[in-house]
Amino acid sequence: MKLVVVSAGLSSPSSTRLLADRLTAETLGHLDAEPEVIEVRELATQIAQHLVTGFPPAPLAAALDAVAGADGLIAVTPVFAASYSGLFKSFFDLIDKDALTGTPVLLGATGGTARHSLVTEHAMRPLFTHLRALVLPTAVYAASQDWGEAGLARRITRAGTELARSMRPTTPNTIRGTVLDTVLDAALDVDTAAAIAPRSSTGAITSVDPTHGFTTVSFEQRLAALRGE
Incomplete structure (x- = not known):
């Protein structure tokens, strides 16, 4: 099974990547899967080229193929102007409209204030619903003051467990123990x-x-x- 993680943080290190890593670790704690992390900032120039020319350079094409072939997806963005970042949106604008149909997606976002905590619901969820993905009930928003708090840890645990269960094959012989x-x-x-x-x-x-x-x-x-x- 393949778990693809898309992190749209603009700095290194970034709180966006930190949240993505914690969500990934929690998911893999309940599931045997192969993770692949895509740092969107490293593809920024190629995304712009593809939007203009219609032809993706090889690294970008590989990233798009990875997302399309994922059994589960974690998508995390920083908040800009009360929504997802333009780079995050530009990357998913290049995803084929049928590529994520039925794929479980865990949403995450980071911001400087709790006032933007609904960004996962009013911006991100409609985007992935439009792509016909299976958007999980629990999304995780982390404001600056949330790091180190028990509430954030509980949300990460719940979200990671939901994604692991959604990715797990539903066969009669499946071992389930969470x-x-x-x-x-x-x-x-x-x-x-x-x-x-x-x-x-x-x-x-x-x-x-x-x-x-x-x-x-x-x-x-x-x-x-x-x-x-």
Whole structure:
């Protein structure tokens, strides 16, 4: 499996790359995958050339192919003018419109203030939804004051676990062992059982006990319980 990480930080080192690295490490803690990191700033001149000429230089073409062939994608950008950076957008403008269809994508962004924390929702999520990617529920925004805080660590853990689970093959023999798997599977089992709970021919309602299975309760018994009898 291949995990591709796109970091659009403009400096070296950068908080954007740091967030990308932490998200990558968390994902790989739950999944055996081959990571590949793309530093967009190193391709800035080639991106501009491609936008003008329509022909990507070899390093840029390799990066675009890597994104298109990814089993999972982490995309992290710094915030500029309350949105993703122009370099970040220019890179994804070059991605074929069908290349990310169904690909799990974890969104991340960094900024100097918490006031831009919704950039992942009002700017990044619509972009990747347009590309028909499978955008994960948890996105991670890191303001300057967030580094070292427990809240950021928890969001990174949740997001990385979601991406790992989305990338994991869904086969009967798949080994699944994360806490998130256990919690979500338990909830899914109960919800599914409730959805398919049969009704008896006499109109009795079947309630669901996740431990002992189905229990048939007659209307008379249910009514008596409501009356306190």
